[in-house]
Amino acid sequence: MAYKTLVAFTYFLAFATVIPLWRHSAWWVRGFDFPRLQFMIMAFVLLVAEIIFLDFSHYDTWIVTIIALAAFCFHGGWILPFTRLFPVEVKISRHNDPKNKISILTANVLTTNQNYKGLLDLVAKHQPDVLVTLETDRWWEDKLRVLETDYTYTMKCPLDNKYGMHVYSRLALEDTAIQYLVEPDVPSMHALVVLRSGVRVRVHFLHPAPPSPTENPASSERDAELLVVAKSVSDEFSPIIVTGDLNDVAWSETTRLFRKISGLLDPRIGRGMFNTFHAEFWFARWPLDHLFHSEHFTLAHIERLPYFGSDHFPMLVALVYDEPHGADQEGLVADEKDHEWAEQKMEEHAVEEADVHEPGKEKE
CATH class of the missing domain: 1.20.58 (Methane Monooxygenase Hydroxylase; Chain G, domain 1)
Structure with missing residues (x-):
């Protein structure tokens, strides 16, 4: 037996x-x-x-x-x-210059969760420069309106379909855009965040739909959105951050392909998994909430924050803009087959690099 x-x-x-x-x-x-x-x-x-x-x-x-x-x-x-058995991909910051520092708190709130006070308490405790909320509808927008006294720059897209998104920032937001790159009811947000030093950082906030029997029967929509954004940042020399609930795990081939095509770095490498979903089931958790960045940044802090009623734990990441110190940081490198695979995935949904709003870059 x-x-x-x-x-x-x-x-x-x-x-x-x-x-x-x-x-x-x-x-x-x-x-x-x-x-x-x-x-x-x-x-x-x-x-x-x-x-x-x-x-x-x-x-x-x-x-x-x-x-x-x-x-x-x-x-x-x-x-x-x-795990900590692996070399880190992103250096630890050598200084904590507040003028060049940016902290981002990402929280998938779960639309039906009503513990908005729990999230507000986390914001009050950690004082992030930027708060990104996902699955936020009009009810959540109303409850978070109190933040706008301190977070005077906002982007709002309340939706009832679990893909609403809001950005609240203490730092100035410029050249903002809300787009529906692949699916007509799944938004993404794009902007320049101006650090206190005046440095402008191109940021992309994403929340593509997952492959599941209740959402999309295939991962192609998610993959196309991730890869078209990766393609749009791949030839940029300016500081870049991409963050959000990507509905893909950090170790999947698609996420690795995103990292290869974009050239962005993952601060979790060599530090931990930071499993954010499912918050209520300890035995079934994996990293769905991500932040990737260009080599212009080093890591000041990374932390999974406590449970506040959602099925996701929030993530807090603080980066320091330090181009000289970060210049030799390297991530994954794409080969010809990787580029071909990425192009195939984008062509499947007729989306291309030019469709992505590129903050701070003038279109010809």
Whole structure:
């Protein structure tokens, strides 16, 4: 009985490990990208159980044990960069110059969550320069209006479809735009944020729809939005930040492709996973809320903030603009096949680089 049970779980693990390698965009395929940490733990438990309970005089035992070991190594390879065992990708800030510092608090509030006071308390405690809220409707907009005394620069797009978005900023916002790049009811926001030193930072706030049976049956819409923004920032030399709930995990091929095409850095590399979803289920969590930035910045602080009633934990990231110190920071590099794959994904939804508002850049 023990043998049959271990074999069944091992072959399921093998399926769950191999299926994401298929670059099919169907939600049930891409869904296997998410729980790699859980699959790694499952592989370790199976490996230990097989060593203890199975008879290695049988050839079949070696097969299932090798499968479990291979799955553990495979998933571990995806997870490793998001642990302290891996070198950091973004340097720690060498100074804390407030004139060149920007702190961003990103919070997917969950539209049905009514604990707005919990979010306001977090804002009052951490005093971010920029607050980005996702899934905010008109009710949430009304409740957060008290912030506008201190956060005098705003972008507002209240929606009842779980894709409303608001930005509240102490720092000046210039050349702002709200766009619907891929789907007619899923907005993104684009602006220049002016640091206290006068440095202008191009920012993109995103919340593409996830691949799921209740949202989009495939990941293609999400992928196209992420990659067209990546393409639009790839040839820029100005400081850039892209943040939001990307509805994709940090270790997926799509997120890696975004990093390759954009050239942006991930401050979590070498520091931790910072799993933000699902806030209510400790055993099923993964990193969905992201912030990527150009090499102009170094990291002052990164933290997952406490639960306030949403299905997401908020994220707080503070960066310091220090171009000389950050100049030699390097992320992932795209090759020809990566560019071809990205172009295919964008062409599927007829979206191109020129469609993305590029704050501070004059259109010809």
